Amino acid sequence: MISNTIVNTIFILLASVFLYQTKDLNYLSAIFPQIISVVVISLCTISIVTSARKKEEQSAVKIKREDLLYIIIIIVLSFLWVYLMDWVFGFAVGSIIFMTIISLIVGGKNLKFKQLVGNIITFSIITIAFWYLLAKLLIVPLPRGLLF
Amino acid sequence: MASLQYLLKAIPQILSAKIFFLMIGGVGVGLVIGALPGMSATMGVALFLPLTYWMTPAESLVFLGSLYMAAIFGGSFSAILLRTPGTPSNIGTTFDGYPMAKQGKGWEAILIATYSSLYGGLFGMICFLIFAPMLARIALRFGPPEYFWLGIFGLTVISSLSRGNTLKGFIGGFIGMMISFVGVAPIGGNVRFTFGSAHLISGFGLIPALVGLFCIPEVINMIVQRGQKQLFLEAKVEKGTMLRTFVEVMKRQIDLLRASVIGFIIGVLPGAGGNIANLVSYSEAMRASKHPEKFGTGIPEGVIATEASNNATVGGGFVPLMTLGVPGTPVDAILYGALLIQGLRPGAELFTTRADVVYTFIVGVIAATLVMVPLGLLFGRGMTKIVYKIPIHVLVPVILLLTMIGSYCVQNNISDVYTMLILGVLGYVLRRFGFEAGPITLGLILGPIAETGFTQALLMGRRLDYPWAIFFIRPISWVLIALSVLFLLWPLIRRQSPSVGVDRK
Amino acid sequence: MKKAVLMMCLAIFVFSTLLGANFPTKPITYVICFDPGGESDITARIQQPYLEKILGVPIVITYKPGGGGATGWSELVNRAVPDGYSIYGTNLPHIILQPIQGGVPYKTEQIENIYFFQTTPCTLVVPIDSPIKTFEDFVKFASGKKSVLVGGSGQPTANSFATLRLAKVAKLNLTYVPFTGTGTAIPGLLGGNVDALMTYTTVSIQYKDKLRTLAVATEQRVPFLPDVPTFRELGYDVVEKAFRGVAVPPGTPAEIKRILEAAFAEVNKNPEVRTKMEELGFVLEDYNEAEAKELVARLIPYYKELWVETQKMGK
Numbered sequence: 001m002i003s004n005t006i007v008n009t010i011f012i013l014l015a016s017v018f019l020y021q022t023k024d025l026n027y028l029s030a031i032f033p034q035i036i037s038v039v040v041i042s043l044c045t046i047s048i049v050t051s052a053r054k055k056e057e058q059s060a061v062k063i064k065r066e067d068l069l070y071i072i073i074i075i076v077l078s079f080l081w082v083y084l085m086d087w088v089f090g091f092a093v094g095s096i097i098f099m100t101i102i103s104l105i106v107g108g109k110n111l112k113f114k115q116l117v118g119n120i121i122t123f124s125i126i127t128i129a130f131w132y133l134l135a136k137l138l139i140v141p142l143p144r145g146l147l148f
Numbered sequence: 149m150a151s152l153q154y155l156l157k158a159i160p161q162i163l164s165a166k167i168f169f170l171m172i173g174g175v176g177v178g179l180v181i182g183a184l185p186g187m188s189a190t191m192g193v194a195l196f197l198p199l200t201y202w203m204t205p206a207e208s209l210v211f212l213g214s215l216y217m218a219a220i221f222g223g224s225f226s227a228i229l230l231r232t233p234g235t236p237s238n239i240g241t242t243f244d245g246y247p248m249a250k251q252g253k254g255w256e257a258i259l260i261a262t263y264s265s266l267y268g269g270l271f272g273m274i275c276f277l278i279f280a281p282m283l284a285r286i287a288l289r290f291g292p293p294e295y296f297w298l299g300i301f302g303l304t305v306i307s308s309l310s311r312g313n314t315l316k317g318f319i320g321g322f323i324g325m326m327i328s329f330v331g332v333a334p335i336g337g338n339v340r341f342t343f344g345s346a347h348l349i350s351g352f353g354l355i356p357a358l359v360g361l362f363c364i365p366e367v368i369n370m371i372v373q374r375g376q377k378q379l380f381l382e383a384k385v386e387k388g389t390m391l392r393t394f395v396e397v398m399k400r401q402i403d404l405l406r407a408s409v410i411g412f413i414i415g416v417l418p419g420a421g422g423n424i425a426n427l428v429s430y431s432e433a434m435r436a437s438k439h440p441e442k443f444g445t446g447i448p449e450g451v452i453a454t455e456a457s458n459n460a461t462v463g464g465g466f467v468p469l470m471t472l473g474v475p476g477t478p479v480d481a482i483l484y485g486a487l488l489i490q491g492l493r494p495g496a497e498l499f500t501t502r503a504d505v506v507y508t509f510i511v512g513v514i515a516a517t518l519v520m521v522p523l524g525l526l527f528g529r530g531m532t533k534i535v536y537k538i539p540i541h542v543l544v545p546v547i548l549l550l551t552m553i554g555s556y557c558v559q560n561n562i563s564d565v566y567t568m569l570i571l572g573v574l575g576y577v578l579r580r581f582g583f584e585a586g587p588i589t590l591g592l593i594l595g596p597i598a599e600t601g602f603t604q605a606l607l608m609g610r611r612l613d614y615p616w617a618i619f620f621i622r623p624i625s626w627v628l629i630a631l632s633v634l635f636l637l638w639p640l641i642r643r644q645s646p647s648v649g650v651d652r653k
Numbered sequence: 654m655k656k657a658v659l660m661m662c663l664a665i666f667v668f669s670t671l672l673g674a675n676f677p678t679k680p681i682t683y684v685i686c687f688d689p690g691g692e693s694d695i696t697a698r699i700q701q702p703y704l705e706k707i708l709g710v711p712i713v714i715t716y717k718p719g720g721g722g723a724t725g726w727s728e729l730v731n732r733a734v735p736d737g738y739s740i741y742g743t744n745l746p747h748i749i750l751q752p753i754q755g756g757v758p759y760k761t762e763q764i765e766n767i768y769f770f771q772t773t774p775c776t777l778v779v780p781i782d783s784p785i786k787t788f789e790d791f792v793k794f795a796s797g798k799k800s801v802l803v804g805g806s807g808q809p810t811a812n813s814f815a816t817l818r819l820a821k822v823a824k825l826n827l828t829y830v831p832f833t834g835t836g837t838a839i840p841g842l843l844g845g846n847v848d849a850l851m852t853y854t855t856v857s858i859q860y861k862d863k864l865r866t867l868a869v870a871t872e873q874r875v876p877f878l879p880d881v882p883t884f885r886e887l888g889y890d891v892v893e894k895a896f897r898g899v900a901v902p903p904g905t906p907a908e909i910k911r912i913l914e915a916a917f918a919e920v921n922k923n924p925e926v927r928t929k930m931e932e933l934g935f936v937l938e939d940y941n942e943a944e945a946k947e948l949v950a951r952l953i954p955y956y957k958e959l960w961v962e963t964q965k966m967g968k
Contacts, residue, residue, distance in 0.1 A: 007581045011323060018326060021341060026964045028808075028831075029336025031606070032599040033329045040322045047315050067372045074371055078548055078569055086562045095552075099545035106374045107541030119542055126546060130553060138195050141560055141682070141715045197689045198714065201698060288844035292830075332721060332754075335831045337808040337963070339756040346727060346758040350720035418840050472843070473860065475836045484836070485690020488933065489698055493859055559719040600833060607830045608846060610800040 004051045008044040015040040070105070077102055090145030092131045099123040155277075158507035161206070167508070170207050171516050172523070174214030179520070179527050181215070182222025185232040185547065186359040186554015186568075189219035190478040195557065197482055205490040206505045210512030212486060216479050217269055217462050217513055218520050220422055224261035224455050225528055229254055229535040230547065232363040236354055237422030237458035239589055240430035242362065243309075244443065244450025250380050251446055254536065256393060258528040260448050261455040262521055263397040264404065268456035269517035271408035272415065272463025276470075277510060281496070284471040287416050292604035293619050295419060297628035299598025302424050304635040306587045308431040308440070313582055314639070320583040324591020325598070327352050334596055335603040347563035354423075356555040356568035357592055361585040363551050364572020370540050370547075380536070390525070396448070403449055404456050406432060411457030415464020421477035422458035423593050427586075429457035435638060462513070470506065471496050676737055676909050680711040683899075684733075684741045686725025688718045692855060692935075693742050696771060696897060699929050703920045708912075721807075722747050723757045730759040733902040737909035745769070745896035749949065749956045750809050761953060767910050768917040769898035769940035769948065771930065773853040775815040775870040775891075776881070777803075780843055781863055788867040788887050791849065795825045804830045804838045804847035814959045815870050815893035816851045822889045839863075853895065854878065858934030870894065877931045896938070898945060914941055 015037040022030035022037075063071075077098060085094030103119050104111065111119075134140040161167060181192035193212050200208035223234025228245035241261065248257040290298075306317040330341045331351025342348040397404070407429045414425040433453035434440045443450050461477070468476040473495030475481035487494045492502055499506050535543075555568035575585055609615030619625060634641075683701070687693045697714050704712045717725035726748060729741040748764050751757045779785045785794055795801040805812030808831040820827035830847050832838035835856050842850045843863065850856070850864075854875055857866040866881045870893040874883055884891035899917060901910060920926055921937055930937055940948055 003581055007578075007583070008319070011319065014323075015326065018329070018341060025333070025338045025340055026336050028603050028607075029333035029338035029340055032602050033326070033340070036322055036325050036329075040319065040326065043315065043319050043322065047319060050315070063372065070371050070374065071368050074367075074544070075569070075573060079566070081548075082552065082562065082565045082569065095549055099549060102545045102548065103541045106371060106544050107539070108374065110375075111541060115539075122542065123545065123549075127549065130549075134195075134553070134557070137199075139198065139713055139715055140195065140557060141684075141717070142556075143562055194689045194716075288840055291841065291844055291846035334833055335808065337754070337813075337831070339754050342756055344756075346723075346756065349723050349756050418837060468840070472840065472863075474840050481836055482688070482690040485695065488859075489690070489695050491932075495860070495862070497862060559724060560715070560717050561719055561724055596833075604830050604832070604841075604846075607828055608802055610828045611798075611802065 005048050008048045011044045012041050015044075073105060074102055077105075085145065086143045088145050091135075091142040092127050094143075094145065095127045096120070096124050099127070154503045154507040155511060158504070158511040161504070161508045161511070167207055167210055167512065170203070170211040171214045171512055172519060174211040175218040175516050175519050175523050176527075178215035178218025178220075179222040179225075179524055182219035182234045182238075183225040183527070183531060184550050184554065185226045185230060185234060185363050186355060186551050187219075187557070188235040188355055188554075189216050189223070189237070190235075190482070191355065191554075191557055192216075192219045193479050193482045197486055200486060201489060205487070205492055205502070206508040206512075208486055208490060209483070209505065209509040210516070212483060213509060213513040214516035214519075216483075217459065217516050218524070220458050220462060221262070221265040221269070221455070221520055221524060222527075223458075224265070224451075225258060225531050228257045228261065228451075229531060230363070231366050232547075233358060235422070236358055236589075236593065237426050237461070238454065239358070239362075239423065239586060240426040240454035241451055243430065243454075243586070244446050244448075247444070247446030248451070249535075252380065253446070254532045255385055255529065256389060257446075257448075257451055258532060259390060259393040259525070260397055260451045262524050262528065263394055264407070264452045264455040265459040265524075266517060266521050267397075267404045268408045268411055268459035269462060269520070270514065271405075271456075272412050272460035273466075273510065273514045273517065274463070275412050275460075276463035276466050280467045280471050283416050283467050287418060287468055287476075288472070289624055290417055291622070292601045292608060293622055294624050294628060295601030296598050296605055296619065297601075297625050297632065298417070298420060299594045299601060301628050301632045301635070302428065302590065302594045302597075304632050305427050305431040306590060307636060307639060308434045309427065309584075309586050309590070316582050317584070317587045320578070320587035321591040321594075323583070324588040324593075325595035326591075327357065327588075328592050328595030329599070334600045335607075347566070350559070350561075352567055352571070352592070353555070353558050353564055354589075354592060355558045356564045357571050358589055359551045359554050360568040360571035361575035361589060363547065364569065365576040365579050365585070367544055367547055367551075367572075368576050370544050374540055374544075376540065397452060400449070400452060403433060403436075403452050406436065407453045407456035408460040411460030412464040414457075415461030416467045416476070418468050418474055418476035419597060421465060421479075422461040425461045426454040426458045427590055429453045431635075435635075459517070469494055470498065473498075676912055677708055677710045679738060680713050681708065681737070682713045682715055682739045684725055684729070684739060685714060685716050686718060686722035686742060686744075687716070689716055692773070693744070693897065695933065696930070696935065697742060699926060700770075700917075700920050703923055703926060704916055707916045707919050720757070721751070723751050723759075726751075726764060727758045729900060729902055730763045735902040735904035735906075737901060737905055737913060739902065740767075740913065741900050741902075743898050743900045745898070745949070745952065746809070746811055746814075746956050749953055750960065753957055753960050754809070761949065763903055764900045765903055765905065765910070765942075766898045766900045766940075766945040766949065767914045767942045769896045769938055769945050770917055770921050771897040772894040772936045772938050773811075773855050773897070773934070774875060774894040774936060775811055775851055776854055776857045776878075777819070777867045777869075778842070778850045778852055778857055778860075778864040779848070779867060781865050783865065785849075785867070786865070788882065788884075791867055792823060792825065794848075795823075795827065798826060800826050800828045801849070802830050802847040803827050803849050803851050804832055804841050805851040806834050806838055806853075807831050809956075809960055809963050811893050811895040812851045812853070813963060814956070815891055817959060817962060818891045818893060819851070819884070819889065822891060853934070854936060855934035857881075858932075871936075875936055877934065894936075896940075896948075897935075898940070910942060 019037040081098035181187040223238035224241045226234040227238040227241035231246040233239045245257045410429045411425040430453045434443045465477045468474045469480045475484040555564045609618035816829040870891045
């Protein structure tokens with residue numbers, strides 16, 4: 001199968017990069033990664049060879065294009081959430097904002113206004129509860145951003 | 149018997165209002181922390197440690213011990229309901245627990261997990277009381293070559309973990325090991341494979357990886373199912389399920405015993421804990437079973453195997469801590485610090501000099517294991533209802549928040565959150581190509597153990613004429629090598645004996 | 654953007670500190686760059702109540718572990734606000750070695766240590782039931798052997814360097830076996846996997862019923878180990894210890910540094926602190942900012958050389 005070959009080739013490349021990088025390391029840091037890299041390269045080669053020989057059974061169901069779009073949007077939003085939480089909004093405000101946005105996107109048309117308000121209240125309660133527990137009781141330095 | 153006398157003295161201590169209250173508090177906190185995806189037992193104990201500095205030694209230990217025991221149990225809730233191991237000790241619970249939940253039997257799975265945890269937890273603590281000094285001596289025989297072989301033996305578990313394609317399972321396991329190489333080399337001290345990123349110096353943490361690899365793909369699946377109202381429907385719960393399940397679980401004495409013994413022994417070894425024990429126990433249950441092909445489809449044996457073993461490691465881990473003063477697991481390392489700060493020195497003499505503290509602690513943790521059942525059932529029932537009832541558009545953001553908090557709090561570091569998200573996306577892609585999260589995480593866990601053992605053993609080998617011979621001249625190593633070979637070849641052996649042979653597709 | 658934000662904060666805080674010369678007026682955060690329950694945490698917890706009494710404000714201890722302290726020290730240099738309200742625990746040789754090894758986003762010179770208050774000298778230990786009773790016995794045992802295994806915590810650390818140095822000056826074939834910490838090194842020794850441990854005074858004290866300390870790598874004998882000779886007394890020039898101190902973010906006003914420096918000096922003078930620290934095996938030291946700077950400058954070339962030597966080992 002082509003996908004199998006591609007994934008295994010990527011692994012072989014990765015292991016080769018690791019193997020190449022060990023040249024700058026001292027013996028004790030290098031020896032074990034070298035062995036495992038070689039093992040990975042050989043196993044992946046075996047996998048490519050055997051899968052080329054026999055017809056593989058069809059793997060998981062295909063994702064629809066629309067679903068893929070949703071997945072990508074939410075993942076991008078998650079990264080944005082972390083970034084803005086760290087540099088701009090701080091933990092509490094950032095989380096409430098992004099949880100609401102993600103909830104809106106996932107809920108889509110099914111989401112009624114009343115529900116949305118309910119969701120925002122729920123998210124706020126959860127976030128603030130965590131904020132209080134972590135920042136105030138357990139003195140964990142949470143991301144502060146610019147606001148507080 | 150002097151210890152019995154101390155034990156009896158400790159019981160009224162536990163019943164004193166303050167300690168009892170702290171124990172319940174510890175169990176409650178532990179359950180919640182364990183059940184939240186991404187909050188592990190280690191993190192829970194570390195987070196709450198500073199709060200215990202003003203307590204007396206006995207209070208502090210009972211609180212942290214109860215928290216520890218309950219967190220290991222609570223981790224099964226999210227493993228069952230969300231396919232996300234709450235702690236690394238619950239990885240195997242996702243294999244059969246989640247399919248059960250999908251079939252609407254989430255509550256039943258939680259009941260099984262509860263009773264198995266109770267059994268394993270009590271078994272571990274009682275074995276700790278009886279066998280501690282003897283076992284500590286055996287644990288000391290475990291040197292670097294043995295740790296290397298333990299790592300290899302652990303990998304053989306993959307041959308039973310990965311359904312369908314064993315080769316892919318092993319590739320996944322070794323890729324996990326490669327991920328564990330990133331950062332500072334444990335023995336050589338070089339900074340390696342960071343590709344110039346300062347974030348990666350501390351490497352890929354186990355918790356961010358665990359949360360990412362297991363939880364993010366589930367979140368993505370939820371997004372795909374966003375049209376539905378809820379994640380899955382709950383089957384009707386019949387009356388008397390609680391009692392019936394209890395009887396059913398207790399009938400499986402052999403399964404429970406096997407899992408608990410494995411958990412206890414692995415717990416005793418410094419450096420190995422519930423994260424390995426639950427997977428080894430799962431694979432052993434499969435090997436012993438008459439119908440191994442049913443594992444992974446949602447059968448009680450799978451949940452019993454992992455949940456009894458991981459709670460048994462708690463008692464096992466106390467063995468080196470309390471007899472040698474050597475912390476065997478990360479949680480025990482924090483407990484060691486807790487003892488020191490209280491002005492106590494962990495070790496065998498603690499049993500004589502501060503017997504009151506030690507036995508109050510032991511009795512306290514045993515009591516916590518018992519208290520864990522009603523509290524856990526209450527909490528588990530609530531969580532089941534919530535997960536079955538909550539609409540997906542609420543579940544997705546809340547779970548994302550939890551994954552972020554979980555990976556952040558390991559080191560109070562935002563870069564761990566990025567790591568978690570990146571590994572999550574990667575994990576989803578790999579899962580679609582048939583590389584499951586289980587073997588990858590196992591590789592990540594075993595990588596440092598195997599590498600440390602391997603490199604140290606090579607240094608030890610300098611005493612010999614042929615340094616590499618060190619791996620093959622020690623009796624415990626022989627046992628581990630034999631077991632590894634046997635387990636690796638097990639699928640072949642099984643196929644050849646027609647009596648137990650099950651034709652695999 | 655990050656820089657602009659930082660500059661702004663800096664400007665605000667410098668301004669406000671110039672206006673209100675009295676420091677401190679709000680809680681001070683004491684960041685520990687290791688896990689809770691570790692030696693750094695324990696030390697800070699002992700200091701905490703006395704610091705609070707002297708400075709008159711609460712001291713809040715938080716944790717920023719990771720990368721053997723590197724995560725916390727990177728934050729200290731790159732993100733922390735230089736207003737004196739966040740102080741970070743630092744360790745030698747860590748803050749010298751990590752930049753030498755490379756990959757960390759801070760330089761040793763950027764860390765403004767205001768006080769080194771404590772050291773843990775290296776000690777050579779064997780199991781209590783070992784036939785090796787003194788360091789002379791150890792030399793006798795080791796001389797002529799193909800390889801004698803000496804365990805210790807990590808590499809490169811004070812332990813690994815002390816072993817390296819001892820092998821050189823005593824002309825012994827010592828192989829240093831790094832363990833991931835004292836928690837794994839001690840079972841390694843008790844189980845007979847290594848012949849001896851190069852470890853710290855804290856271990857010598859905390860495990861004194863299981864381990865015998867043969868020698869200590871200090872200039873003078875350590876007060877709580879009066880019977881243990883120093884390597885120097887025995888004729889081997891091995892002095893190696895790990896320091897623990899406290900630093901402020903670069904750019905912290907000098908008068909604030911003086912106040913904090915004085916506070917830590919006063920804590921160290923307290924007899925209760927002394928007893929508590931010595932019971933755990935810590936040696937109290939006093940290096941104020943100038944002395945600390947001089948110490949670090951002196952140690953940098955020394956550790957660079959040792960690191961190069963370490964790289965050559967192993968093969």
